[in-house]
Amino acid sequence: MRELLGPEPILARDAFLLDPAVAFLNHGSFGATPRVVLDAQSEWRERLEREPVAFMVDTLPGALRATADRLGSVVGAFGDDVVWVDNATTGACAVLGSMQLAPDDEIAVCDHVYGAVRNAALHFAKRAGARVIEAPVPFPIDGPDAVVEAFSSIVGPRTRLVIVDHVTSWSGLVFPIERIVALCRDRGIPVLIDGAHAPGMVPLQLDALGADYYVGNCHKWLFAPKGCGFLWARRDRQRDLHPPVISHGWGKGFHEEFDWTGTRDPSPWLSLQASLDFVDGLGIERIRAHNEALLESAAAYLAARWDVAIPSPVAMRRSLCTFRVPATGAVDLDAAMTLHGALQRRGVQVPVWSQGGGLWLRISAQVHNRPLDYVRLGDALLDVLGGA
Ligand SMILES: Cc1ncc(COP(=O)(O)O)c(C=O)c1O
CATH class of the missing domain: 3.40.640.10 (Type I PLP-dependent aspartate aminotransferase-like (Major domain))
Known part of the structure; x- marks a missing residue:
């Protein structure tokens, strides 16, 4: 499965300074600030x-x-x-x-x-x-x-x-x-x-x-x-x-x-x-609706692509979704940092945590994201885990 159908971004990515070469799926940690701001x-x-x-x-x-x-x-x-x-x-x-x-x-x-x-x-x-x-x-x-x-x-x-x-x-x-x-x-x-x-x-x-x-x-x-x-x-x-x-x-x-x-x-x-x-220019309701629709289509896509369950009900998600990484082997902090680095080298920015005996990865959805960003994450993780 290589295709993800989801809403397209509601504005061009170059409204931000974000590196166009990176699938930026970590809006959560520090945000991203538009050029006009x-x-x-x-x-x-x-x-x-x-x-x-x-x-x-x-x-x-x-x-x-x-x-x-x-x-x-x-x-x-x-x-x-x-x-x-x-x-x-x-x-x-x-x-x-x-x-x-x-x-x-x-x-x-x-x-x-x-x-x-x-x-x-x-x-x-x-x-x-x-x-x-x-x-x-x-x-x-x-x-x-x-x-x-x-x-x-x-x-x-x-x-x-x-x-x-x-x-x-x-x-x-x-x-x-x-x-x-x-x-x-x-x-x-x-x-x-x-x-x-x-x-x-x-x-x-x-x-x-x-x-x-x-x-x-x-x-x-x-x-x-x-x-x-x-x-x-x-x-x-x-x-x-x-x-x-x-x-x-x-x-x-x-x-x-x-x-x-x-x-x-x-x-x-x-x-x-x-x-x-x-925010007013785009409309806050429109931003939220976009992000939630994109997150849900991306989460369903990645769950199928990696053959994992989504560990939260839809009612507890908005613009973030965390997955257990389907990895075998170490699940400590070093393993989380190694995986994060490997994904980053493949042009994907996504946070990875070691928590409660597992490795977890969190995706985000924001107006600058495109369905292709999640496809790149899907491929990159399988590549790192040796399953592509
Ligand atoms: C739940 C929660 N609290 C606090 C913070 C800290 O934010 P800041 O570093 O801006 O203080 C974060 C950052 O991601 C967070 O997710």
Whole structure:
């Protein structure tokens, strides 16, 4: 089977700087930024450099707040409840670092948690003599009930925070966060949603969600330049929330503390306006429909080509799908890195993980992808495994 019929891209690949020789199937890790957005970023930088003092002092505070309002309209939040961070990890560290943990307190996560966020939880827990409790979520998975059951089984009287991914990293699953939030609220436990992948990929209504904290990246599925993350916090949580870097805004309120954490290049945040113009130009519903249709046709194609099952139900997928690599032999980190390198040398960019005794490979679908990208992956993997 050599052909894959799926939707064609809804714009030319050269709208991005992506190397035309590479089948780029890892939009998830760092995103890819369109040329028009990079141009807008250059313009912001030039504006800053023409008069750095006037820009930082007079222009920047209002521009950041206006951009927060615009982002709020996309994620279903008041702009006032959104502050800027470099990335989701920084936002998670702000929440964890602001907690008053005591010995034997617990932070609950599951084993699909993003590694950097797990490390942050371990670090802040260790400083206080607290613990991180990790619930196993099966993968392959039949449906969202398994996620709710997993969290339900580990939260208890000592749980001070639940951290749950909206879209998981290595397994590419959309988790039932509304149900996890409800579970936590019933038990009076604060919940931090790690939405690193969600903005742009999944419709969001943060005000209605009822979580305590939500961190998201705009540099993945909203096409912003790298370093455009945000932290949303419920009003009653904002007063005791501080950024990892304390600067001039300390004690002056949520916006002042986060929007200035020392001198830095604010252009990734400011260029979000251009990213959202780009999204609006294509239509967010159209982008999502394209990505989901392409992902499903690609997943079905690859499953047949490699003779493997898709380990997740369609209801838990949007623009990412993870497969178990049909490899025999070692399944450790070295094997994952070797396979990744072998695919990269064949012109295919796709992440590979060693997890839970298996090797896993995650595909993504975005507006720059073509059906041919997945055909190349299908061939490349069989070539590497010696089965072409
Ligand atoms: C679920 C999840 N959380 C957090 C992150 C971290 O993102 P960043 O490196 O932008 O902080 C990622 C990155 O892929 C992720 O998938």
